[in-house]
Amino acid sequence: MTVVRVIAICLSIPVILAAGIFAYSRFNPVSVVIVTELDASPDEVWAVLADTERYSEWNPSIIESSGTVAAGEKLRNTVMVGEGTVIFTPTIRTAEPGRELTWSGRMWVPGLADGEHSFLLEALPGGGTRLTQQETLTGVVVPFMPSMRADLEADFAEVNDAIGERAAELRQTGVHD
Secondary structure, eight states: OOHHHHHHHHHHHHHHHHHHHHHHHHHSOEEEEEEEEESSOHHHHHHHHHOGGGHHHHOSSEEEEESOOSTTOBOEEEEEETTEEEEEOOEEEEEETTTEEEEEEESSSTTTSEEEEEEEEEEOTTSOEEEEEEEEEESSSGGGOTTHHHHHHHHHHHHHHHHHHHHHHHHHHTOOO
């Protein structure tokens, strides 16, 4: 076997492994779903979600955000991760007031860790909202992050509760936009 052939084989092994892991993650995405019933209308919940400039006042996860909440726009979010922060710039896919906010983003390069995040708002009898927060993750590093699901579940539950609290605060102060 020639040296060139050995080098070619050695270089192709990581590529083949990465492609296999990527394919595995596409067929086996990590999905986290948290559903919370809030004592706030879908319009009140939407007002909280759409006001990205005020996330720092209430959001325990996205501690800073900027951008326009409209399909095709990009947000700039600073997210708490462990003891530090990460900045990511998702693209908004769906922005239907009172119904749905969905964005997608990735970590550094496509295929490393790609995610689609959504907030679905469903009106409940009596004026409340069923808020479903969901994230679906795929990518080469996703299968190697075993604690991610539990961490995200706890984070989403905390954020959903904070959204409800913020909506109640805005209702009490008479601010609805």
